[in-house]
Amino acid sequence: MRGKASLLCLLVLFSFVVGVASAKYFDNSSQINSTDPEISISNDYLIAYVETSESGGGVGTFTLKTKNGYDLLYTSRDHNAWSSYLTVQVDNKNYTTGIIAGYGNPISMSQYVEQYPMIIDDSIITKWRLPENMVVIQKLSLVGEACEFNLTIINEGDQDRNVKVRYLFDYQVRDQDGAPIILWRNGEREILKYETEYSGDEINFDYWLTRDYLDSTYTLQGKHIIRGFGATPPDEIIFAN
Numbered sequence: 001m002r003g004k005a006s007l008l009c010l011l012v013l014f015s016f017v018v019g020v021a022s023a024k025y026f027d028n029s030s031q032i033n034s035t036d037p038e039i040s041i042s043n044d045y046l047i048a049y050v051e052t053s054e055s056g057g058g059v060g061t062f063t064l065k066t067k068n069g070y071d072l073l074y075t076s077r078d079h080n081a082w083s084s085y086l087t088v089q090v091d092n093k094n095y096t097t098g099i100i101a102g103y104g105n106p107i108s109m110s111q112y113v114e115q116y117p118m119i120i121d122d123s124i125i126t127k128w129r130l131p132e133n134m135v136v137i138q139k140l141s142l143v144g145e146a147c148e149f150n151l152t153i154i155n156e157g158d159q160d161r162n163v164k165v166r167y168l169f170d171y172q173v174r175d176q177d178g179a180p181i182i183l184w185r186n187g188e189r190e191i192l193k194y195e196t197e198y199s200g201d202e203i204n205f206d207y208w209l210t211r212d213y214l215d216s217t218y219t220l221q222g223k224h225i226i227r228g229f230g231a232t233p234p235d236e237i238i239f240a241n
Contacts, residue, residue, distance in 0.1 A: 038079050043142045049081045050117040050124045054110035057082025060097035060126040070220050074172040089164040090132050133157035174212035174220045183208045199236040
């Protein structure tokens with residue numbers, strides 16, 4: 001595992017109860033497993049990659065870079081999507097699309113893929129069916145200068161489930177694998193220098209950004225919407241090393 005010298009990761013947590021439901025999102029006959037480790041979508045600003053192979057880091061992991069080749073997430077320049085990933089917790093059992101490591105003994109979601117990543121209407125969509133008969137659908141779309149993450153969870157079982165969802169974004173902005181985190185609160189800039197956790201009413205900022213260097217003539221930066229533009233505010237945000 002590579003060393004990290006500064007604030008690099010963002011963990012975004014959502015918590016909710018999923019009632020019993022029934023729905024279909026895909027025709028299962030259309031399942032594919034690409035022979036290329038990643039598939040990608042692009043527009044005039046960004047390129048997003050999603051991993052299609054368990055051996056490559058986990059089906060559904062992702063990375064992101066600018067159209068002219070600058071990193072926004074780690075290893076995007078090599079199209080190697082493995083260090084930014086999704087974790088779904090169902091009744092205190094953790095399932096993850098990422099490499100199996102860390103606390104909680106997470107279970108790989110790759111073994112539960114029902115629809116391998118494929119491009120549908122200019123989005124990359126992946127579908128899993130977890131043992132509890134929970135259907136998880138991840139959709140990545142590029143909307144102008146933004147990458148939108150949309151997650152749908154459908155309970156096709158016979159009982160209600162407590163569900164938590166966490167996205168981990170592993171930032172590397174341009175060549176800066178230690179990109180500074182800048183929070184904007186009431187029009188004022190706040191630079192985070194330590195691991196910081198926000199929850200509930202503490203998430204009172206509309207957006208934050210990360211950039212290649214704090215002060216330089218030319219900067220590359222990513223803006224992350226917390227409220228507005230259809231974004232769902234999370235229950236918890238952790239900026240971590």
